[in-house]
Amino acid sequence: EPEVTQTPSHQVTQMGQEVILRCVPISNHLYFYWYRQILGQKVEFLVSFYNNEISEKSEIFDDQFSVERPDGSNFTLKIRSTKLEDSAMYFCASSPAMQEAWYEQYFGPGTRLTVT
Amino acid sequence: AQKITQTQPGMFVQEKEAVTLDCTYDTSDPSYGLFWYKQPSSGEMIFLIYQGSYDQQNATEGRYSLNFQKARKSANLVISASQLGDSAMYFCATRVLTGGGNKLTFGTGTQLKVEL
Numbered sequence A: 001e002p003e004v005t006q007t008p009s010h011q012v013t014q015m016g017q018e019v020i021l022r023c024v025p026i027s028n029h030l031y032f033y034w035y036r037q038i039l040g041q042k043v044e045f046l047v048s049f050y051n052n053e054i055s056e057k058s059e060i061f062d063d064q065f066s067v068e069r070p071d072g073s074n075f076t077l078k079i080r081s082t083k084l085e086d087s088a089m090y091f092c093a094s095s096p097a098m099q100e101a102w103y104e105q106y107f108g109p110g111t112r113l114t115v116t
Numbered sequence B: 001a002q003k004i005t006q007t008q009p010g011m012f013v014q015e016k017e018a019v020t021l022d023c024t025y026d027t028s029d030p031s032y033g034l035f036w037y038k039q040p041s042s043g044e045m046i047f048l049i050y051q052g053s054y055d056q057q058n059a060t061e062g063r064y065s066l067n068f069q070k071a072r073k074s075a076n077l078v079i080s081a082s083q084l085g086d087s088a089m090y091f092c093a094t095r096v097l098t099g100g101g102n103k104l105t106f107g108t109g110t111q112l113k114v115e116l
Helices: none
Strands: A004-006 A009-013 A018-026 A029-039 A042-049 A051-059 A064-068 A075-079 A088-095 A111-115 B003-005 B010-014 B019-021 B024-026 B034-039 B044-050 B064-069 B074-079 B088-096 B110-115
Touching: A004 A088, A009 A018, A018 A029, A018 A088, A018 A111, A042 A064, A042 A075, B003 B088, B010 B019, B019 B044, B019 B110, B024 B074, B034 B064, B034 B074, B044 B064, B044 B074, B074 B088
Parallel strands: A009 A111, B010 B110
Antiparallel strands: A004 A018, A018 A075, A029 A042, A029 A088, A042 A051, A064 A075, A088 A111, B003 B024, B019 B074, B034 B044, B034 B088, B064 B074, B088 B110
């Protein structure tokens, strides 16, 4: 069964460093998302991406964050200058259609980012 | 804005018993979907079940069923014949179609522990 993959599974970085989290969505999906989950808290939406542009973003997704689809398979989240409060699990998700409300979003296994 | 409320931070159930996890939502959009996800200790997000706002019947998927009461804005998850492997965090989420929006909004989750 097709699945969303994410690399790395765990990333440790120093405060102020740039990190890039990578995702490979399911191949025929058109919509891509990033969510984050601070330890012990709920999952929060960051950004959605369609047709090579951001379709929606939350207030968390400030100028320090950016997303890109550099080729036909990868979808990346970049954090320019990491802060301690960026430490969280970051989930990538993809879905085949936007207008069908019942389409689930398929989540990847997550990347745990630890900022020291 | 959508809001999901899960009032049970933790629940215990005995193996083979049924358990209901509560979820209420708040949205003014007439067209929306309700989702339940399971998050085991390993961290991945596993889709369990979906209910559309216009669906006449309650959704069922194997041992999972969704008790949808639209007028009360509740979408409780019922797990029948609980198994030890059901021990996990369970998140309720909603998705609306207002303005083409497709993000999932999650509740704070319920930690379920299945006991022998």
